[in-house]
Amino acid sequence: MLILTDLLNLNLSDSEKIIAEYIWIGGSGIDLRSKARTISGPVSSPRELPKWNYDGSSTGQAAGHDSEVILRPQAIFPDPFRRGKNILVICDTYAPNGTPISSNKRAAAEKIFSNQLVIEEEPWYGLEQEYTLLQKDVKWPLGWPVGGFPGPQGPYYCGVGADKAWGRDVVDAHYKACLYAGINISGINGEVMPGQWEFQVGPSVGISAGDELWCARYILERITEIAGVVLSLDPKPIQGDWNGAGCHTNYSTKSMRKEGGYEIIKKAIEKLGLRHAEHISAYGEGNERRLTGHHETADINTFCWGVANRGASIRVGRDTEKEGCGYFEDRRPASNMDPYIVTSMIAETTMLWTP
Structure with a gap:
């Protein structure tokens, strides 16, 4: 009899595709948000990952009439939940014009650390x-x-x-x-x-x-x-x-x-x-x-x-x-x-x- 844990523990090692969990900080500055997407193959650097977006009006980071916030991958870690070649992706957040949104504190920190x-x-x-x-x-x-x-x-x-x-x-x-x-x-x-x-x-x-x-x-x-x-x-x-x-x-x-x-x-x-x-x-x-x-x-x-x-x-x-x-x-x-x-x-x- 098939139970839920059987599916959760499915071995996907034969698949070329991986799951990338994109993680970002929400509008309060302390709440964490995440969502997953399928990537065509394993990656070794965040630069190999595509940018993504989310509904910022639902996280307190954008107005409803212009709600798209851009996620930029900045760091990757092996995923202890899905394991295999799947990854956790730390992202920071930008307006569509490329400027960091107000709750993105990483961008300012990066400027100091790159001095x-x-x-x-x-x-x-x-x-x-x-x-x-x-x-x-x-x-x-x-x-x-x-x-x-x-x-x-x-x-x-x-x-x-x-x-x-x-x-x-x-x-x-x-x-x-x-x-x-x-x-x-x-x-x-x-x-x-x-x-x-x-x-x-x-x-x-x-x-x-x-x-x-x-x-x-x-x-x-x-x-x-x-x-x-x-x-x-x-x-x-x-x-x-x-x-x-x-x-x-x-x-x-x-x-x-x-x-x-x-x-x-x-x-x-x-x-x-x-x-x-x-x-x-x-x-x-x-x-x-x-x-x-x-x-x-x-x-x-x-x-x-x-x-x-x-x-x-x-x-x-x-x-x-x-x-x-x-x-x-x-x-x-x-x-x-x-x-x-x-x-x-x-x-x-x-x-x-x-x-």
Whole structure:
């Protein structure tokens, strides 16, 4: 007797055609959209893929009387859902006249990362994506009693056990799917608030950090869809004495990684402090609910940095101080930040901007 999974698991390896899932960011700047098309054969570069279009009036990105938005393929990843030679395609979005639409933040980031000064400095990023898993019908954290609360924070961070770690099957499935897709995912861990987890992408160079994080977010959305739970990137999903969710951004340049790089790091941090308000305004919606000066954050209106200080805006690691070179961590970005904005803005401020 034929069942649905038999068809889902059909082996198409004998077919020359592949399925390409085109993925883009919707009008809110955080919602992901996708649709699939058949391609005549395997591809090795996004440049081999055709442009496509979609109805922007249905995603909050165009008016109904002129609704066509153009998709341009920018990065490809092996598809962990369909497997074989099928691919996921990260796209950005353009008006028919060729100009990036307002929600396309990748195009502006690409200009910064294609600057020769930036290219020569090889900016590396490590993005720590925190997120919360919610029960589908009540939008309450996974594992929490409906309408109630678990025990206070303490045993959940990197915790093990049925009373401390909820959603590990989703997290491990995501980890392996990202590795299959060729995403430079470097680890996972349970977070301080129960039902909250983190994965890390990097080190990735330049624009690829944003491409990889968006693809990892898409894969996580698909896995939670299958599992029947809801993914939340809200920076403070539960008010009260609970940690929020951020996307701490680790950063270094070639000069910072060389001998004497600590002095360059300190100069870069000074420049970030001078543009604190500008960065905060671009670091995610609702971040003021998270950056309170409590729960391992600095106050949103105050810029400070310190060695091994998780209550600072910028944290420098002990090893970086000791070795005199390395990287630093910008702890201000919210979990719902756009990595194209944050990574390119840090690069621009530290390498291209003159106070």
